[in-house]
Amino acid sequence: MKETAVVILNYNGEHYLRTFLPSVIKNSPGCEIVVADNCSNDGSVKYLKENHPEVTLVQLTCNHGYSAGYNEALLQVKAKYYVLLNSDVEVTPNWISPIIALMEKDPNTVAAQPKILAYDNKEYFEYAGAGGGFIDKLGYPFCRGRLFLDLEKDNHQYDDEVQIFWATGACLFIRADVFHELGGFDPDFFAHMEEIDLCWRINNAGYSIAYSGKSTVYHVGGGTLHKSNPRKTYLNFRNGLSILYKNYSRKDLFFKFPIRLALDWVACFKFIFFDSLQDGIAVMKAHWHFFSNHRSNFRKRRAVQKRIKVRKLETIYKGSIVFDYYIKKLKKFSEISF
Structure with missing residues (x-):
């Protein structure tokens, strides 16, 4: 068993394998490449x-998506650390x-990510992870180097090492025992935001x-679903609700969850009247499917709440x-009062 396994789903x-796998093999000495x-x-x-x-090849029997795909594959990989790396x-x-x-120095640090820059514009941060992820009180994710669709230029302002709330699934370092201890990714997510749920x-x-x-590292992004695909909108909104419902305290669920629902509908109407009808419909479907699966969501919430320390x-x-972002017009992480 090698200490570190780089696992590409x-x-x-x-x-993408032809383009990027050779660099992974070359620049990952001593690691198992899966x-x-x-x-x-x-x-x-x-x-x-x-x-x-x-390269170790693990062949799955069907397309499980990102979440369940990694869950199944990692049962067959023996290492102390997993590096979950997108193929792009x-x-x-x-x-x-x-x-x-960094993780060896502090045993309590069980997950991490590198700086994520855009492959097609290497002077700028990339949407998925950038300089480390956070969420606000209503569960909206953002990053150092990326607020919504505004990406910062890399001027070495995030060359530090800091604690963050979530690490990107595009390049996620994680202790194998903790991944399995916490049950891995939620398999019902299929793809998108599963790493935020796990990190919470x-x-x-x-x-x-x-x-x-x-x-x-440099990330192409949108390799599976482009940001303009309504399926991506659907998964982001549906999975976003599931994350909050599972992880919010009872107080936050009562006071903050209704606000998040209302803001989702504001986004829905904005899509319909100003952007994309299909994205608006995707938000409606996301809410419908979230509430129609209330029994499953409740069981998950109960299991998560029992383990909170x-x-x-x-x-x-x-x-x-x-x-x-929208009212105060703040476009950079450094401008907000964190």
Whole structure:
């Protein structure tokens, strides 16, 4: 068993494997490289077998999506640390050791992420993770280097190492025993925001999550679902409600959850009248499916609430990022009063 396993979940991503896998192999000495194939029907498996026999291939029986796909694949990977890496990520030399060193130094730090820059515009942060993730009091996610769709230029302002609330699933370092201890990702999420849900449970369990600007990777983004795809909107809104319902305290569920529901409907009407009818319909479907699965959601909430050890989390922003961004017109992380 090697200390670190880099695990890439692949679905019909032969073009990404050809482009980015060689850099992962070259820049990850001493690590096991695993590709978990989510039942691709392109040439991914053939490419791996013919060109990269040094890579461990795990073949899943169907397309489980990101969440359940990783859950199943990681049962077959033995390592102290997992690095869950998207197939559309270019890594750099020495991208692993600074983060593993950070996690080894503090055993309570059980998950982490590197600096995430955009592959197509390498001077700027990338949407999925940027300089480390946070949420506000209403559960809206944002990052250092990215508020909603505004991305900052990388001027080395986030070359530090800090505690964060969530680490991106595009490049997630996590202790294997903690991943399994907390039940992994919620398999019902399929994809999108599953890492925020897991990270909230990590925080609730009394562990911490870190960001290291000493490691850098470049992410294409939108490799599975482009941001303009209504399916992505549906998953983000549905999974966002599930995250809050499971992890909010009873008080927050009573006072804050209705506000979040109302803001979702504001977004829905904005989509319909100003942006995309299909995205508006996607929000409606997300709410319908969330409430129609109330029994399953209640069982999950009860299970999560029983395991909470820490209620007050300092990495949750006490303000509203929606208000700061849309009303106060704050466009950079450094401008908000965290």
